[in-house]
Amino acid sequence: MNWFSQVAALFGFGLRTLPTRKGSAAAAIFGVAGVVAVLVGVLSIGEGFQRVMLSTGSPANALVQRAGADSEMTSVLMGDTVGMIESAPGVARVHGKPMVSPELFVVVDLPKRSSGTDANVPMRGVNPMAFAVRPEVKIIEGRPFAWGRNEVIVGRGAHNEFKNTDIGTQLKFGENQWTVVGIFSAGGGISESELWADGNVLAPAYHRGNSYQTGVVKLASAGSFRQFKDALTSDPRLAVKVVRETEYYASQSRVLRLLVTGLAVIVCSLMGLGAIFGALNTMYTAVASRSREIATLEALGFGTGAVMVSVIAEAMLLALIGGLIGAGVAYLAFDGYRTATMNWQSFSQVAFAFEVNAALVGWAIFYALVIGLVGGLFPAIRAARMPVASALREG
Amino acid sequence: MTDGKPIVRMRGVEKLFHRGAEEIRVLHALDLEIGAGDFLALMGPSGSGKSTLLNLMAGLDRPSSGSIEVGERRIDELSRRELSRWRARHIGFVFQFYNLLPVLSAMRNVELPLLLLPMSGAERRRRAETALEIVGLSHRAKHTPRTLSGGEQQRVGIARAIVTDPTLILADEPTGDLDRKTGDGILDLLQALNREHGKTIVMVTHDPHAASHAARRLYLLDGQLSTEMAA
Numbered sequence: 001m002n003w004f005s006q007v008a009a010l011f012g013f014g015l016r017t018l019p020t021r022k023g024s025a026a027a028a029i030f031g032v033a034g035v036v037a038v039l040v041g042v043l044s045i046g047e048g049f050q051r052v053m054l055s056t057g058s059p060a061n062a063l064v065q066r067a068g069a070d071s072e073m074t075s076v077l078m079g080d081t082v083g084m085i086e087s088a089p090g091v092a093r094v095h096g097k098p099m100v101s102p103e104l105f106v107v108v109d110l111p112k113r114s115s116g117t118d119a120n121v122p123m124r125g126v127n128p129m130a131f132a133v134r135p136e137v138k139i140i141e142g143r144p145f146a147w148g149r150n151e152v153i154v155g156r157g158a159h160n161e162f163k164n165t166d167i168g169t170q171l172k173f174g175e176n177q178w179t180v181v182g183i184f185s186a187g188g189g190i191s192e193s194e195l196w197a198d199g200n201v202l203a204p205a206y207h208r209g210n211s212y213q214t215g216v217v218k219l220a221s222a223g224s225f226r227q228f229k230d231a232l233t234s235d236p237r238l239a240v241k242v243v244r245e246t247e248y249y250a251s252q253s254r255v256l257r258l259l260v261t262g263l264a265v266i267v268c269s270l271m272g273l274g275a276i277f278g279a280l281n282t283m284y285t286a287v288a289s290r291s292r293e294i295a296t297l298e299a300l301g302f303g304t305g306a307v308m309v310s311v312i313a314e315a316m317l318l319a320l321i322g323g324l325i326g327a328g329v330a331y332l333a334f335d336g337y338r339t340a341t342m343n344w345q346s347f348s349q350v351a352f353a354f355e356v357n358a359a360l361v362g363w364a365i366f367y368a369l370v371i372g373l374v375g376g377l378f379p380a381i382r383a384a385r386m387p388v389a390s391a392l393r394e395g
Numbered sequence: 396m397t398d399g400k401p402i403v404r405m406r407g408v409e410k411l412f413h414r415g416a417e418e419i420r421v422l423h424a425l426d427l428e429i430g431a432g433d434f435l436a437l438m439g440p441s442g443s444g445k446s447t448l449l450n451l452m453a454g455l456d457r458p459s460s461g462s463i464e465v466g467e468r469r470i471d472e473l474s475r476r477e478l479s480r481w482r483a484r485h486i487g488f489v490f491q492f493y494n495l496l497p498v499l500s501a502m503r504n505v506e507l508p509l510l511l512l513p514m515s516g517a518e519r520r521r522r523a524e525t526a527l528e529i530v531g532l533s534h535r536a537k538h539t540p541r542t543l544s545g546g547e548q549q550r551v552g553i554a555r556a557i558v559t560d561p562t563l564i565l566a567d568e569p570t571g572d573l574d575r576k577t578g579d580g581i582l583d584l585l586q587a588l589n590r591e592h593g594k595t596i597v598m599v600t601h602d603p604h605a606a607s608h609a610a611r612r613l614y615l616l617d618g619q620l621s622t623e624m625a626a
Binding site: 006292301304368 | 451453455476488490499567
């Protein structure tokens with residue numbers, strides 16, 4: 001019998017004794033399940049937030065903002081800058097017009113549906129070209145706002161998260177009353193967390209004059225980006241930065257992701273320690289209650305190494321079961337759960353859904369197995385060091 | 396029944412244990428030879444070193460000094476891993492408390508040592524059936540230890556000890572947990588294995604009645620072989 005078959009046989013004997021130790025085994029399983037459920041739950045926030053950010057934008061779109069700005073909030077582009085952007089090489093054209101969408105970005109207060117507390121919600125002032133550079137924006141309920149009128153359309157995510165966003169509702173922002181006339185989707189991207197209105201109506205309401213925050217540019221192709229960027233950044237009349245739209249939104253998720261991951265690491269490291277003690281207790285009990293049996297097997301010729309590995313394998317199996325239960329619970333409890341949180345780069349709310357995906361579950365199961373490995377290792381060492389001769393006589 | 400050829404040779408074997416600073420000498424420069432086909436009873440009071448001697452023969456423990464040869468192999472020079480492999484092939488154990496795996500049937504318990512030897516599942520089952528037949532327990536093959544009497548459990552233990560056809564069978568107080576009548580049945584079985592199947596058996600016991608079933612008796616007192624009597 002080779003070594004692996006010995007391990008398999010010993011592992012099988014151990015499993016068959018589990019019903020006699022079901023209390024401690026269940027404690028270990030549920031300890032690990034709790035850790036994994038929390039780990040997956042917390043990290044699914046970051047995954048969901050990142051999903052929104054990565055779903056936003058197109059690699060063939062570029063964003064132009066003031067040099068040094070790290071978000072739309074801190075960017076200002078004057079009206080004459082827009083003309084220079086439109087004439088830059090690499091810009092796509094539709095019906096002979098350059099596909100450049102100069103956009104205003106303001107933050108308005110809306111109460112959250114969940115708590116009733118006010119939250120910062122991004123509101124974007126656009127011109128007709130905005131719908132051409134973002135073809136993913138579609139009206140799913142109601143109608144588009146009418147140009148020149150105080151009307152807004154609300155992103156699907158914002159509608160789910162904030163009160164006073166139903167069609168027909170009157171809102172007061174800036175110095176104006178606004179009417180909600182439609183709900184839109186945007187392929188799951190961040191635009192779904194926004195309110196959109198006619199930029200020419202929004203600008204005077206917020207005393208913005210002839211200025212914008214961002215120029216969203218549709219490029220002739222994704223490969224035109226370098227040519228476009230070089231032309232703008234080398235123009236001594238302009239002090240702008242140019243980034244791909246996809247890269248911009250990916251970078252916007254970094255702070256929250258870092259925060260969430262840090263929180264998950266701290267909480268789950270502490271909980272993991274608890275789970276390791278649970279697994280240790282279970283396996284020490286197993287080794288103690290089976291000491292005569294283990295000694296007998298060693299006396300018959302089963303190897304000490306095989307005994308050790310079988311103890312560790314049992315701990316890892318219990319941890320795996322706990323991990324799968326925890327991941328399952330997290331999936332059922334968190335996946336798709338919709339909420340909104342602060343985007344720390346723009347200081348405005350982003351609506352998103354928690355996302356429990358395969359990669360996240362994979363990492364959580366890996367963590368569970370590490371808990372099982374550590375929880376099984378020390379009892380396995382005890383089993384290996386057990387004096388066989390005296391253990392054989394234990395009653 | 397012995398053909399005189401030594402199967403166990405112990406030369407100058409000493410065994411020391413340490414309890415804190417105290418040194419306890421359990422065996423003193425012990426010489427012993429056991430012939431093939433012998434049935435030896437090792438007797439002595441508690442703490443005399445008889446179980447230690449048995450463990451040394453089994454390779455479960457190492458001598459502090461001296462040499463131990465079993466079947467022409469110096470087992471005191473083997474590594475722990477080599478000893479495990481060696482035991483699987485050459486030693487059959489009979490324990491006082493039977494030491495059966497409670498989750499396995501009698502048949503599976505008997506098959507256990509065969510898992511360590513290269514053979515097919517069918518061969519394993521055939522050998523286990525034969526061993527159970529020899530100890531008279533074929534009809535209880537599918538029973539788990541919990542449903543067997545003490546005597547039946549010890550018979551399963553003996554079947555497990557002989558199933559690999561080992562060089563040496565080591566029995567540690569095999570009747571210590573049984574009543575007199577049941578114990579006699581076990582001793583008769585060991586005697587039959589020795590006389591009819593030529594098995595070499597070393598039995599540790601403190602019971603003179605049990606020892607009377609052996610062909611040869613040795614007395615250990617304070618770690619020294621003090622008397623040897625022919626049966």
